Amino acid sequence: MLVSITPLAEFAYNNGVNVSTGKTPFFANYGFHPKFAVGDKEGQGLAIADNHAEWLQKGYDELKAALTVSQERMKEYYDRKHCAPEEIKVGDQVWLDNRNIQSQRPARKLAAKRIGPFKVLAKIGKQAFKLELPHTLKIHPVFPVALLSLKRDDPYERDPPQPPPEVTPEGDIEYEVEQVQDSRRHRAKIQYYVKWLGYNEWTWEPYEHLTNAPELIADFHRRHPRALRHPQVPRPPRT
Structure with missing residues (x-):
């Protein structure tokens, strides 16, 4: 059934007015609107042809109506999310x-x-x-x-x-690491399992993303001396 109505769906879409352009794809490409008219013609009055034509017209009308409803819903959703300039x-x-x-x-x-x-x-x-x-x-x-x-x-x-974001001297927005819990090797790189201040989620991050948290990383390694360590993280002096 889906295969049989696919051409109708494509025709309905291309012959429907686009909300952004105000034109149908057909008109935008070719400068005219194709006619969708099938039915009884002279010498072609077979009942089966009329029934098929009626089925095609009904399918086209239903698809066009569904497309219109979809476009209206998309417009309503966009309007709810965005302010009008005025x-x-x-x-x-x-x-x-x-x-x-x-x-x-x-x-x-x-x-x-x-x-x-x-x-x-x-x-x-x-x-x-x-x-x-x-x-x-x-x-x-x-x-x-x-x-x-x-x-x-x-x-x-x-x-x-x-x-609570901070702004760096370069003008970038920076966020604070609250805690470091674990480390691992992922794709040949050392990552740390961290919690960001103000959030409940934990994420795995490469060391390069944590350059503003050297003390927390050092504290993690003091608590877990056998954990995987990034080469740039200094080791405590031997006693």
Whole structure:
């Protein structure tokens, strides 16, 4: 059954209006909309042909309707997640999605999904805003509205929980290691099992990701002298 309706599904998609472009893929490529019309023609009045034509038309209509519903749901989901440009005004406080900001936290899933809030200084064009960023965060201060979310007033004066990031002199966001529990060799490299401050999750990290935690690594090796040690971790002097 799936194979039999695949051409119909492809036709319905290519003849459906794309939300982003406002045009169908057919029209964008060829400059016209193909007609979908099958049915009884002169000399072709066989009942079986009419039944098949009716089945094709019904299948096309159902697929087109399903595609329309899917596009509406995608638009609704996008609208819920993003501010419209007219919602954000100069002077507002906004959260910044950090997907384009370099982080020293190697486990990307643990990094704060947004940072801030920051004050809006100016509207740039129709879809971007300039933010007041700390001088240590050395990145361009203009961002598209898709990366911004308005800081809403909370009657209980609560802010979303945020881990305590620091900003390095190079302008990178850095996170603090709370504890080192184990070490192992993985793909010819020594890794350490660490817990990040402000999170409950533990992750395996190479030594190069933990250069801001030399004391914790040294303490781990003092407690576990036989554990695998990275070559750059100094050994305690022999007594």
